[in-house]
Amino acid sequence: MTAKTHDHGTDELCETGLELYARALLEGHVRAQAAHAVPCPVDSGLLHPAADDPDRLEPVEPVVALHRMLRASADRIAGERRREERLVETLEPLMRASGQDHLLTTPAITLHHTRKRIGQVIDEVMTDAGELLSIQPHTSYLRPKPDIHEPAIRRDQALLSRGGRIRALYQHTLRHAPALTARYERLKGDVEARTLDEIPERLIIVDRTVAFVPADAERSSALEVRHPALVGYFATTFDRLWHLATPMHPRAVRQPALNGVTPRQRAIAALLVEGHTDAVIADRLGMNVRTAREHIAKLASTLGSQSRAQLGFLIARSGILDPAE
Numbered sequence: 001m002t003a004k005t006h007d008h009g010t011d012e013l014c015e016t017g018l019e020l021y022a023r024a025l026l027e028g029h030v031r032a033q034a035a036h037a038v039p040c041p042v043d044s045g046l047l048h049p050a051a052d053d054p055d056r057l058e059p060v061e062p063v064v065a066l067h068r069m070l071r072a073s074a075d076r077i078a079g080e081r082r083r084e085e086r087l088v089e090t091l092e093p094l095m096r097a098s099g100q101d102h103l104l105t106t107p108a109i110t111l112h113h114t115r116k117r118i119g120q121v122i123d124e125v126m127t128d129a130g131e132l133l134s135i136q137p138h139t140s141y142l143r144p145k146p147d148i149h150e151p152a153i154r155r156d157q158a159l160l161s162r163g164g165r166i167r168a169l170y171q172h173t174l175r176h177a178p179a180l181t182a183r184y185e186r187l188k189g190d191v192e193a194r195t196l197d198e199i200p201e202r203l204i205i206v207d208r209t210v211a212f213v214p215a216d217a218e219r220s221s222a223l224e225v226r227h228p229a230l231v232g233y234f235a236t237t238f239d240r241l242w243h244l245a246t247p248m249h250p251r252a253v254r255q256p257a258l259n260g261v262t263p264r265q266r267a268i269a270a271l272l273v274e275g276h277t278d279a280v281i282a283d284r285l286g287m288n289v290r291t292a293r294e295h296i297a298k299l300a301s302t303l304g305s306q307s308r309a310q311l312g313f314l315i316a317r318s319g320i321l322d323p324a325e
Contacts (some may be wrong), residue, residue, distance in 0.1 A: 199214075203238065272296070
């Protein structure tokens with residue numbers, strides 16, 4: 001046993017130290033020499049010298065040790081809180097002078113873990129909300145689980161019943177998803193939905209004052225954003241995407257085909273000429289690879305292409321990607 005095994009703070013208990021403490025509990029004591037290389041059980045108050053023999057270390061009962069360590073932890077937390085209070089008292093006058101005193105009471109960015117907790121926070125924020133803007137890359141509507149969207153539907157309807165409004169963006173691949181269509185048929189009030197070929201990650205904006213964005217790829221964590229500049233940026237981005245999107249609800253607008261090429265195929269063609277693989281195209285347009293390949297095959301047949309390289313050339317020559325007049 002060497003000092004290297006105790007490479008941590010004095011207020012922590014390493015695995016080796018825990019093993020030494022467990023041996024002391026089992027045998028009733030350990031020799032002081034055994035703790036020279038692993039002093040954390042002594043530093044943590046788990047072992048103490050015997051009254052009649054300083055070379056013998058006796059263990060403190062676990063329940064007593066736990067109480068002491070929790071109390072020490074509470075004292076440290078209280079100390080940090082007092083430090084925070086002193087920092088606020090010191091800097092508050094300067095923040096008020098610069099018009100930033102609102103940041104003292106509301107964190108600009110808060111991290112939330114677990115989908116259950118994220119849902120609870122969104123419910124709380126929407127309690128008295130009057131507007132909801134959202135970008136929803138929901139593949140769950142393609143293969144929905146029973147009642148998975150029920151809590152969100154009830155929450156949205158409560159907002160609409162208060163006279164609020166909802167605007168939502170989805171991908172074109174969801175325009176005809178039965179579960180999504182049924183959702184909007186149930187909602188009553190000022191609610192609209194539009195679609196785009198490609199949309200960013202999930203975004204929720206409540207009353208243009210609070211925004212929620214994913215904090216990881218699995219969407220199991222989320223950032224609650226209250227900084228006015230960031231929320232304003234998100235809202236402006238949403239508004240610009242909204243104006244580019246195609247209405248889906250309450251009045252669906254069908255995009256016309258151009259020279260026999262459908263809007264979906266035009267979106268695929270744009271990504272093909274950029275050199276993307278079938279997998280990347282499918283991911284960006286919210287479809288599976290097989291469906292993407294079926295559209296590519298139809299596009300190749302329409303344009304008379306015999307190869308992937310020729311398809312790119314024919315797309316460029318056909319004019320299907322030229323801006324509309």
